Amino acid sequence: MVEEELRDEDLVARLRERDTAAFAILYDRYSRLSFGLAYRMLRDDAAAAEDVVQEAFLSLWRQAASFRPDRSTVRTWLLSIVHHRAVDRLRREGSREMASAPLEGLPEQADDRVNVEQEVGASLEASRVRQALGALPPDQRRAIELAYFAGHSHSEIARMLGVPIGTIKGRLRIGLQKMRVFLDQAGLEGAVRDAR
């Protein structure tokens, strides 16, 4: 079977058998998205983003046995690791500022060579998520951006915005709930993660 036909779940199964070729294929599939997420969260610090992506892929390799395909996809699992690691790093360094990349509209630049199939699917998904976030009231959207992309805790966000902590908790929860409804209606429900 050629590598294009190998499903992510099959590749992770091969990771459990310590197959480095499977690891390389997964890296080729998801390193760009992982690096893009880390780069954005870490405010364009390429070296820090590289560290985070390296840690995330090593976690993928070392914790492959804990992956549960019934609970998430490989992509969401990996990106969750990237996000957790980036948040850890931001909090460790204590030097967070709001990520400045615009969320609305189209990305300014998309000039990398792509696989047509993947890029179409990814861009459509991204556009729906962007719409879902953009449809939120500004206060809720801002709170989610500060939490997800800048790695701030709810108490930090409350302090930054000068509002009670309870207000921020509510904005985050209600904002995500609304996004979920929006994405459901757009047919982008995705895998509901097992929270346990």
Next chain:
Amino acid sequence: MTHDEVADLLGAYALDAVSRDEGEAVEAHLETCRECSEELGQLLSVHDHLAMLAVEREPPPELRGRLLALVEEDLAREAGIRAPIRPVAVADPTGTAGSRPLGRRSRRVPPMLYGVGGALAVAAVILIVVLVGRKGLTTNTYTGGPVAHVVHGIDLRGATAQVGVRSDQTTEVRFTGLPVLPPSLAYELWFIPAAGKPIPVDGFVVRSRQVWDRPYPRDASGIQTVALTIERAPGRWPTPGKYLAVAVSLKG
């Protein structure tokens, strides 16, 4: 922490925006509360989608080789032996070098995207109309647009796309405002089915920001997306770079 207190924290918890103590309290509560577990599962799925807002970016090329070396070291350690002193076989991401077939770029649509793709719509899809012609011919019309302001250095602002799926099993494709490409590049039109390989339909260039309007004798049923890429012009091979420029979802 009470049920209500945990419930209030679920959004922050889903976004990694709680303290360690709060996180542990939430996790303890989840062990026994089905209601909170279900809600958190829903919120976490949104968290997962948020990652798609990041723009893909090429990591430093040396990272791939370093990671492969590290996993090789892991393997040696697990086997209880010292890692052999030998160069790690790292394939060249460009596919032009390398001693083992690991490095060929091979990204693909994640399986879940096939599953949900039928219901996705491109950002700019705002209009679906059914036109009834004089001879009873019906046309479902879908609109789309560029996936970014600039693709491969080409400014696509102002470009629009429209696809008409006609009941006589022909498909009309209309682009306006497409920029003129340098001689080394050309546009390539693709029909992308919900499952299976993209189908190349046409290649063309434009000589001014004119309207490109063509009927194609192809049935678009089963086609999920019509896409336009910027590619190397014919005769400029063998560097088949593809840059997605414009997309129109037919499932809006």
